[in-house]
Amino acid sequence: MGIIYVLGILIIGALAAFFVDDLNRKWTGPVAMLAGFGAAAAFAFLPGGIVRWRILGFSMHWETDALAGFFAWIVLGLSALALMYSVKYMEGKARQGYFYASFLTSVAGMFGVAVSKDLLSFFIFWEIMTWTSFLLAIYNAYYGVETKGIKYIIFSAIGAYAMLTAIVLALGQYHSLEFSDLMAAGAFRFSSGNWYIPVLLLLGFAVKAAVLPLHVWAPAVYPKTPMSFTAVFSGAMSKMGILGMLLILTGIFRSATGWELTLVRWVLGWLGGLTAAWATLQAIRQNDAKDLLAWSSVAQLGYIVTAVSTGTRLGLMAALYLALLHAAFKGSLFMVAGAVEKQAGTTDFRRISGLIKRMPWTFLTALIAIISLAGIPPLGGFVGKWLLYESLISETHAYFLVILIFFASTSAFLYSYRFLFGLFLGQEEEEAKQITEVSWWMLIPMLALSAVSVVTGMYPGLIFRPAARALESIGLPAGQWDMSILSNVWGNQTDVFTVGSTVGILFVLWALFITFKGKKNTRWLTTKEISTSGEIPAPEDNCTFQRGFFQPFERAVGRLYRSSMDQLWEDIGAALEAFFGFIRKIYTGNAQTYAMYVIIFVVLLILFRNYIF
């Protein structure tokens, strides 16, 4: 019954927020936030249970098993925090009722996807999740956003309708839409003869998970959507695609051998790796924090997709772990971007810099999130990366894929640094003097998400337990996991607790040393007092290096940068539009032409009547 309560709270919250907005704008945000936390609380404290009902002759089946629970927590937890953040972030903006209603409905959609155990419910919630997010994607004024929002919905629709095709074909073939029935019948195996069913389904999921070459909508839409939703958009919604992939590929993974598994590992694995590498390269070029984060999301999802494709114990654990952690650190990063946007008015690196002193807590969040994103120990992101590498090296032996992933990961340091440097370091803008830190309503969610990275860095077992249970619930090998020790199949270990405590203790010791030694002799200067050949920059001069920041790298990569997947899609779109214009001319508007069509049609039908009828 808990499922009904969660959905109910979210929908009622959506309606309430929509109408409260007309009464008093100040209440809309808090109402929505209450709904978000209420839903999370309902999920935490009420027993989930099973919901089954029939509609129009189809049976729907929702259940909170371990896998559903894992993803549902990602959705509800992140959304609750994002809604809390949103109260202040959206303060004073117009149409908040509409914003929060769509937000909450979208969350309901995501939750529904997580708990659906039959394909019809899955699809219905998927669609609800998608069109509500479209409404949010076009929220920020229309011009310029129009094409991007439409791009999003077109790609989403292609994915969703690929899924729908598979669903109706599966129904026709297997007469049931329950996941358990279909998996038992082998509907999702390539060898079953209906190979197009899993392929189409995977296509749909790949769009949502922004896999190359269907990724172009994400960098278009993530930056334009209000940041409080983008946190959920990138953090939680993309994971629904991952969930879908997991469910579909379970059958193949359980067989553990065979050409199907190899095919999945090769195709999906390399797609994930290429996505990661390509998106990372694009992220490095960006000059706006939001664009950078959008591309980074695509790249991180690439890792997760590769992890899923392995189907091994370490790989799947890496996928789930990274899914959760990505939600945490990417969610907080988008919140950081939103905080900077709110306070400084822009997130363009070329226009703002040096905010570290003005927004220290925001910086701290960003720092922790970036370190986790880059996969540097002792924070949580490292664990996920470790598992992924170990899986690729020791379990699937995908050596060159490892190199690609590693290249992506190393290059990720570039944009990771750029994000921090571009917004927070360097010299300060003169106009930025009045910028203050954001309110605690926004900081608490950000810091809470950072805490996830910190804690799981030393105690990853906190995630391993529920993730292992989730994998077991669909019959995949999960194995034993320790709280703080990572092991691979060869028995090699890394003890993250030791790492974390060592780093922590050493850090504190040296920091104390360096602070107190010569304390009286230490002068703390501003960023303008630098050693540049004796010249001191004037207050209005901003010497921060921002333009062409990675020019050497871009030059090194060279020709690769000149190609653009986006351009390809734009060209296809333009060609289609031209084609449609051509087709429209069939309707000439001339009555005599129409009459002629009729006559020709009659003649043709009579001539070929034996073939047609």
Place this chain on the structure above:
Amino acid sequence: MTGNWLIELTGIVLTALLAFTVGMFYGGLRRKVIARAQNRVGPPVYQNFLDLLKLQGKTTNVTHGLMTHLAPVWVLVAAITALLFIPVLHGGLWFPNFTFKGDLIFLLYLMVMGSLGMALGVGETGNPNGAIGVSRGLSLITGYEIPFVLSLVAIMIQFHTTSLTDLMHYQQATGHWIARENPFAFLAALFSVLGMFHYSPFDIIGAPAELASGPMSEFGGKYLGSLMTGGSIFAFVKLVLITDLFLGGAGHPDAYTGAAGVLLGLVELVIKTFLLYMIPVSIGIVMPRFRTEQAVRFFWRWPLLFGALGIIWAVFWK
């Protein structure tokens, strides 16, 4: 930490001191070698220690903010932590520290931590030269890390382990150096080492004539001193890592034990690491400088090829 924590602590401190001492000496040795190559007398071998004393004793230290203040701390912490996970000598000759608690993949990522911390500190200074230096440095990392990872992956799959101690054990047990078992991997790693040390031709990052010393431009006094310390330890770490991986490590616990064993082992370590160190140093003396993109492209050519060959070699090696 299990067992007697006092012994463990002593081990950590002694290891750190060893690394520090050796590293600083190597720095001084390098300056001597360069001087001799340039037909000068050069500073004494212990010059680096004197420099450190001078820096720590400066009456004024300048910092631009918290990140700059902490940047040397990052570097030190990264260096020492990495050190603790690398076996200095074979078997039980030296303190094990945490050598059984971390593997190669962990080390790969840990070594980047210092650079990131440093980069953050440099960024906060507000000096554009520093930022440019960081940009070049990060770009360069993507260059040399790739062959390095290729070579590491090659030996990982060749010997079915990601643990450094396992690899050392193998080399000790069979008496074969991995450099011989997989020469391509070794070559790739050597090239990467050239990049890691940031000597010519890859010293574009801090090239004084170009960039007013790049990232270091705003560091002085105790900060520079701590950076130097950290850098020396890190140099030792890198050298010992390569030695352990490819050159058979140091020390023979079977043949010699006790104090003699330790001493002999250390001597062997010093010899091997010194010879290894001379490679980047001597190349650095004679080479001109690559531009950043040239350097990155360089690493993506022959070193990458060697690394790939190393992997192929490893797959078919049996």
Place this chain on the structure above:
Amino acid sequence: MVVSPVHLIAAPLAAAFLIPLLNKLYRDAARVVPGVVFLYNLSVSWILVNRVFRSGPIVEVIAGWKPPFGINLVMTPFSAVLVMLVSFMAFVIWLYGFRFKRSLKGGVVMYYEILQMMMAAGSLGIILTGDLFNMFVFVEITGITAIALTAFYRDRDGAEAGFKYMLLGSMASVFLLLGILLIYTQTGSLNMAQIAERMPAVATGVKVTALIFLLISLGTEAEMFPLNGWAPDAYSQAPSPTSAAFAAVLGVAAIYALARVGFTLYDHGTVSGFLIAMGFLTMLFAEMAAITQTNLKRMLAYSSMGQMGLAMIAFGIGSEAALFGALFLIINHAIIKSLLFMTGSYFIYNLNDKRLRALNGIHKRLPYVSFLFALGALAIVGFPPFSGFWSKFYILTAAGAKQMMPLIIGILAVTVIEMTYYLRVIGRIYFAKEESEPASHKPSIQALVAMTSLAVLIIVLGLYPDLIAGFLHRASMFLLDKQTYIQTVLHLS
């Protein structure tokens, strides 16, 4: 009270003839009388529908001549559902148009209401009749009234649209007559049941030729490609209640006629391939043309054509599930398209501009109307949880049961196109910056009630489609059952 199907036709016809007289007594009679009539129709159809579903099809004999010699009206579950739909929509459209053209003099409104009633009568006649020639008569009635309504605004565009419709409609009539002639000479009867009985014996050549003629003519009314050139103009030039009626009243009758010909007079197998193919082409070209449109009503017109195409596909697939889907689609299309035309026309009325660009940001002026339009747009594309989703889904599952993958992919690809242009418009309405200065003609109460009731239906049917599922299942089963039809009708003789 003894009601029978003939009331459904007789009432609007009689009222249409009487209105000029009544108008002399009471000036606003022209506005009120249709409402009374349609309300009466609605109640009659409700009673009859219940009767049909309880005790089986109703066959009513006109003027005492038993079938197969006389004209008879047949109300099967299939036609009952459609009759209910048409009656309901006629009423709602009347309600919406109550305050229509307030400024116009009573005289003009009178013509409008007369024509609307006659169109409704004609459509109901098509659906109810069991006699082929009778159907021709009703097709003519419907056609002529539709043409007249198209050209109602006596401007250049209306006249041009009317001309196109008339040209194509006349050709359709000719072909229909030819087809009926052929069938009459071959089977010796004009009664649909008897024709169905005797059709297997007819020579194939003649049979097929007659079929072709029938399909051409009925296809023209049903907006089949390439016979639908009249539709974009007619929909966009006619007054908005009429555009809605084209979708909800006329279209329903036309597609009923197609179904009746295909399923009862002929064998379903004969026409299935043709219907699927032509339906798909209709849908494809219509939606492709729709996405290029810059005029709101024309865009909606092309969209209607597309939906009719989909209904044709569903009839073509022909399984019980497909027919269920087709019926549901027709119902949804009638409701949703009417809602879209109604709300759309208020936009145009306020902006005095039919272009899409003028819709920018109009939700500020007409928030409720915009909301309804958005609801309709989302529903017609097929987003859950609105009713449009179920009909599309059912049709697709029917196709899936027959593993028709290319067809499914084709339909969904076209849906992507449909979705694009509808969502673009929604985006414009809500988020674009206003370009023109709209007047504020708020919708009248009657219009609001009408539109809201349609919207409520969309949501209710979306969340609880089982409400009508039982009816639709029986209706589709009945359509497939040719023998029962023949026996029920002829049994009475």
